[in-house]
Amino acid sequence: MATILTLAGDGIGPEIMTQAVDVLNAVNNKFELGLTLESGLIGGVAFDATGEPLPEETLERARAADAVLLGAVGGPKWDAIERSKRPERGLLKIRSELGLFANLRVAKLYPQLVNASSIKPEIISGLDLLIVRELTGGIYFGEPRGIRTLENGEQQGYNTMVYSTSEIQRIGKVAFELAKTRAQAAGRPAKVCSIDKANVLEVTELWKQTMIEIQQADYNDVALSHMYADNACMQLIKDPKQFDVMVTGNMFGDILSDEAAMLTGSIGMLPSASLDEAGKGMYEPCHGSAPDIAGQDKANPLATILSVAMMLRYTFKKEEAAQAIEQAVSDVLDDGLRTIDILDRSETGLKQVGCQEMGQAVLAKL
Amino acid sequence: MATILTLAGDGIGPEIMTQAVDVLNAVNNKFELGLTLESGLIGGVAFDATGEPLPEETLERARAADAVLLGAVGGPKWDAIERSKRPERGLLKIRSELGLFANLRVAKLYPQLVNASSIKPEIISGLDLLIVRELTGGIYFGEPRGIRTLENGEQQGYNTMVYSTSEIQRIGKVAFELAKTRAQAAGRPAKVCSIDKANVLEVTELWKQTMIEIQQADYNDVALSHMYADNACMQLIKDPKQFDVMVTGNMFGDILSDEAAMLTGSIGMLPSASLDEAGKGMYEPCHGSAPDIAGQDKANPLATILSVAMMLRYTFKKEEAAQAIEQAVSDVLDDGLRTIDILDRSETGLKQVGCQEMGQAVLAKL
Ligand SMILES: CC(C)[C@H](C(=O)O)[C@@H](O)C(=O)O
Numbered sequence: 053m054a055t056i057l058t059l060a061g062d063g064i065g066p067e068i069m070t071q072a073v074d075v076l077n078a079v080n081n082k083f084e085l086g087l088t089l090e091s092g093l094i095g096g097v098a099f100d101a102t103g104e105p106l107p108e109e110t111l112e113r114a115r116a117a118d119a120v121l122l123g124a125v126g127g128p129k130w131d132a133i134e135r136s137k138r139p140e141r142g143l144l145k146i147r148s149e150l151g152l153f154a155n156l157r158v159a160k161l162y163p164q165l166v167n168a169s170s171i172k173p174e175i176i177s178g179l180d181l182l183i184v185r186e187l188t189g190g191i192y193f194g195e196p197r198g199i200r201t202l203e204n205g206e207q208q209g210y211n212t213m214v215y216s217t218s219e220i221q222r223i224g225k226v227a228f229e230l231a232k233t234r235a236q237a238a239g240r241p242a243k244v245c246s247i248d249k250a251n252v253l254e255v256t257e258l259w260k261q262t263m264i265e266i267q268q269a270d271y272n273d274v275a276l277s278h279m280y281a282d283n284a285c286m287q288l289i290k291d292p293k294q295f296d297v298m299v300t301g302n303m304f305g306d307i308l309s310d311e312a313a314m315l316t317g318s319i320g321m322l323p324s325a326s327l328d329e330a331g332k333g334m335y336e337p338c339h340g341s342a343p344d345i346a347g348q349d350k351a352n353p354l355a356t357i358l359s360v361a362m363m364l365r366y367t368f369k370k371e372e373a374a375q376a377i378e379q380a381v382s383d384v385l386d387d388g389l390r391t392i393d394i395l396d397r398s399e400t401g402l403k404q405v406g407c408q409e410m411g412q413a414v415l416a417k418l
Numbered sequence: 419m420a421t422i423l424t425l426a427g428d429g430i431g432p433e434i435m436t437q438a439v440d441v442l443n444a445v446n447n448k449f450e451l452g453l454t455l456e457s458g459l460i461g462g463v464a465f466d467a468t469g470e471p472l473p474e475e476t477l478e479r480a481r482a483a484d485a486v487l488l489g490a491v492g493g494p495k496w497d498a499i500e501r502s503k504r505p506e507r508g509l510l511k512i513r514s515e516l517g518l519f520a521n522l523r524v525a526k527l528y529p530q531l532v533n534a535s536s537i538k539p540e541i542i543s544g545l546d547l548l549i550v551r552e553l554t555g556g557i558y559f560g561e562p563r564g565i566r567t568l569e570n571g572e573q574q575g576y577n578t579m580v581y582s583t584s585e586i587q588r589i590g591k592v593a594f595e596l597a598k599t600r601a602q603a604a605g606r607p608a609k610v611c612s613i614d615k616a617n618v619l620e621v622t623e624l625w626k627q628t629m630i631e632i633q634q635a636d637y638n639d640v641a642l643s644h645m646y647a648d649n650a651c652m653q654l655i656k657d658p659k660q661f662d663v664m665v666t667g668n669m670f671g672d673i674l675s676d677e678a679a680m681l682t683g684s685i686g687m688l689p690s691a692s693l694d695e696a697g698k699g700m701y702e703p704c705h706g707s708a709p710d711i712a713g714q715d716k717a718n719p720l721a722t723i724l725s726v727a728m729m730l731r732y733t734f735k736k737e738e739a740a741q742a743i744e745q746a747v748s749d750v751l752d753d754g755l756r757t758i759d760i761l762d763r764s765e766t767g768l769k770q771v772g773c774q775e776m777g778q779a780v781l782a783k784l
């Protein structure tokens with residue numbers, strides 16, 4: 053008997069979670085997975101209810117659960133509250149407390165959606181790249197940090213970007229292993245591109261050096277290359293298919309994974325996994341809480357539904373159930389169903405649907 | 419009598435500088451600008467000759483000069499030397515020593531090159547956005563920094579991202595002023611988008627707050643918006659024309675300005691200016707030293723030539739001469755001349771040329 057904690061969160065979180073939970077219940081029955089679902093509070097709604105963006109109770113239940121499914125957190129409503137209580141802090145804290153250091157974000161182009169992108173089709177058709185982002189270190193968590201008043205009376209803000217060898221090794225290994233798995237499945241040589249700014253930042257110099265050491269010690273069968281973050285940001289636009297697995301720190305990973313997602317034109321489609329050392333994980337869509345469209349039944353639930361598939365694959369090793377979900381998603385796209393974010397108005401034969409209709413359509417395919 | 423110090427640097431630096439100097443000499447004569455040119459060493463070539471990437475002599479002559487024209491620095495040849503001696507350190511040091519805190523990077527689409535981009539023409543046609551990047555602060559220069567050995571024997575790399583109110587005010591003012599000038603010229607309301615990661619980093623929380631204060635105090639006529647860096651990276655791909663002036667710190671500016679440049683598909687076309695408080699400046703192409711094609715007469719000299727135009731405009735207030743150069747560049751593009759980086763093989767009537775032929779063609783138009 054395994055337990056999944058669902059945390060819907062803020063903004064469009066509840067709507068997309070409702071659809072994902074329906075799908076999860078359906079595969080749970082169909083494939084007799086024996087999963088139990090619980091729900092809890094995180095983010096702004098948790099702050100409203102308890103005064104904390106990550107209540108102790110949620111954290112304890114997350115620790116006890118076998119996996120966590122998250123919607124999204126944050127919104128203008130909580131912008132003005134004390135920094136330590138903001139919704140995003142709840143997200144950062146659960147990542148850190150659960151030790152979810154490995155964030156896997158896939159930027160994959162659905163052939164049905166090739167026209168939804170602002171990139172030319174020939175540049176992105178067939179795109180399928182994986183960004184491995186370190187998620188519990190770097191400048192996101194480095195100390196000292198804060199805002200202080202200087203002697204001359206003005207204020208100064210400061211944060212610390214910091215990585216130790218073992219943190220880099222741990223995430224590097226995840227990237228190399230995934231590159232090997234992907235290469236095997238695709239029948240081609242494995243490669244990893246490590247992103248740094250080693251020409252300016254010492255912390256990323258250590259990053260680069262450590263990646264080289266891991267590769268030389270244990271991964272001679274994986275080709276390792278290096279790229280500066282600014283150049284990587286350009287190369288993702290110019291020729292994204294040159295990459296297979298990219299590995300980088302928390303901050304560069306935040307930026308580059310969003311960029312990679314946007315290349316596909318369908319960030320509403322992309323799931324992510326955040327894993328600890330034992331493979332236990334939190335799963336969530338790559339997109340945010342989109343407060344501007346919350347409660348309007350406009351959100352795309354597919355990234356959350358696909359996050360369920362990722363969960364079944366990585367944490368529960370239920371490949372068949374995972375594939376069933378992915379196939380159902382592909383089928384509704386084939387049927388021409390589109391939420392507004394992936395609707396190409398120049399294409400005929402498409403039907404614009406809301407969040408609920410999209411979710412129920414996936415359900416019907418299962 | 420004004421003096422310009424040219425610093426060709428490494429890689430393709432010397433080739434592109436040769437063409438830019440020819441152009442500069444031509445307008446100098448034609449418009450009787452009375453400019454004197456000197457040349458000096460920076461980067462890897464300076465290290466090879468003197469043991470320093472920014473020799474004291476170069477720095478002194480740069481201080482004495484009225485403007486600096488830079489090619490590019492860096493290359494694999496100097497990757498293994500001691501950190502403090504690497505070519506990039508010379509570039510960072512000259513920026514810092516000359517107080518060039520305001521880096522202006524224009525991402526402008528040349529209509530002749532709309533097909534060189536990997537972005538769909540309708541997304542980028544008419545694109546003309548300005549990124550104002552803080553250049554002498556932030557994590558690039560913050561202390562403490564380094565790599566140390568921890569008690570448990572492993573290594574730890576660390577850098578500090580730091581900004582004080584006055585640093586933020588200074589760059590904010592540059593952005594607001596430029597937004598007003600641009601809006602006036604275009605006959606539309608002025609707007610600035612400030613990029614931060616205020617949901618995670620305290621230093622950028624101060625950034626955001628300070629931008630709001632400047633706007634409220636002195637720039638009520640400029641619309642100010644805010645965007646997280648990860649979202650900005652996405653929005654630049656999705657809908658770059660929503661922006662006019664973007665202002666951000668050193669690190670985000672490094673990444674986003676390269677991204678914006680790549681949107682145009684022609685980073686080989688884009689000049690930049692780095693200005694001090696008095697408007698004195700260093701001018702350089704946005705692209706790097708491209709060691710892979712150095713010495714092969716393949717580089718695009720136009721970004722450096724356009725940097726000369728920017729110099730004449732900003733430092734010397736010679737608008738007519740600046741426009742003459744820009745017109746000449748536009749003319750050679752109209753004639754179909756293309757270096758390889760901006761060559762669209764699917765288009766007919768184009769002629770592939772080398773660095774020298776391109777430079778001399780611009781010269782002939784003057
Ligand atoms: C909401 C925010 C704190 C978060 C981050 O920066 O990590 C988000 O952008 C993400 O990428 O999951």
Ligand SMILES: CC(C)[C@H](C(=O)O)[C@@H](O)C(=O)O
Binds near residue numbers: 510
């Ligand atoms: C060469 C490097 C140090 C430099 C930077 O990071 O500032 C470059 O990328 C730039 O943008 O001018």
